Amino acid sequence: MDVRGARQAVEQLIDRPWFQGTVIAVILVNAAVLGFETSESWMAEHGDATHAIGWATLVVFVVELALRLFAEGWRFWRSGWNVFDFFVVAIAFVPGGQASGVLRVLRILRVLRLLSTIRSMRSVVAALIATIPGMGSIAALLVILLYVSAVMSTELFGATDPEHFGNLGSSLLSLFQVTTGDDWANVVRPTADAHPWAWGFFVGFVVISTYVVLNLFIAVAVEALDRQTEEDNSEMVDEVEHHMDESTTAILAAIEDLKRQVSALEARLEARD
Incomplete structure (x- = not known):
């Protein structure tokens, strides 16, 4: 078998469900080992x-990466997920020293290999990354809303409740707590008891900040996830077509080789006659 055929065989092995399931199981075992340590x-x-099991899982990771490197060649480095996998496995072989404690902590990153191994998780992470530009605009809108509301609440309620609204910093912190919904009624109640109309201010702020902005975040995330799903489907189609092209090429090569053998056999028969 030539190198190309060997690479195709290894690539088919890596793509088998049982192989992927084995890698996922080893990742989970490694995560448990790091927790026990x-x-x-x-x-x-x-x-x-525990150390023996940990080193055994590392050996499996190295073998898996070696197989993928052999099967994909230079294509391996084109994928950011492959580079990440290589990094988290290579950490174990960096010499220790003053930074050994940090390196030991970084070993837990191997658990994140689940994100690169399971396609659905990769899609979610890629979608989250794709939402960053849109999220930035929404975050800026939220900051503006918080700042304007903090200035207003400081002017309106600073004298009534200086603990929560005595200055701009405390107002920003209190309104952020209101936005998160963490015990926000106790933050608002002293002011609302002194100013009954204050409920309208805070309810309006909660509706705008929590519901409107949150819905915008969800809308951007869903749109990015839809785009990522379409890209993944397109990538899967390309992979299938690529494998079909390779299979077709192999079949045609086998047919040509068979024709040559038949021609050689016919030539031998004619020579005997």
């Missing part, structure tokens, strides 16, 4: 076995 009592009793 944080327990001193567990490591005191089962430290050697």
Whole structure:
């Protein structure tokens, strides 16, 4: 078997569901091992076995990356997810030293390999990244709303409730708490008891900041997710067509080889006659 055929065979192996399921299972086992390593009592009793399992999972990761590198060649480095996988696995082989504590912490990033292994998770993350420009505009709108409301609440309620609205900073913090819905009634109640009309101000602020802005965030996220789903479907179609083209090429090459063998056999028969 030539190198091209070997690469096709390895690529077909990597794409098999059982292979993907095995990688996911190893990632989960590695995540559990990293969690157990944080327990001193567990490591005191089962430290050697835990380290052995951890190194075994690392060996599986290295073998999987090696197979993917062999199958994809330079195409491997075109994918940001592949580069991320290579980075989180390579961390284990960086020499220790003063930064060894930081490197040990970074090992938990291997759990994030689930994002690159499971296609649906990749789509969600890619959609979230795609929403950043739109989210930036909505975040700017929210900041403007918070600032204007903070200035108004400081002027209107600063003397009544200086703890929450005595200055611009405390007003911004209080209104942000109101936006999150975290015990916001206790923030508003002292002011509302002194100024019954204050409920209208805060209810209007909650409606605008929480519901309108939140709905805008959801709309941008859903739109990005739809676009990412379309791109993923297009990518899957391209992959299928690519595999079909490779299979067709292999079949045609086999047919040509068979024709040559038949021609050689006919030539031998004619020579005998």
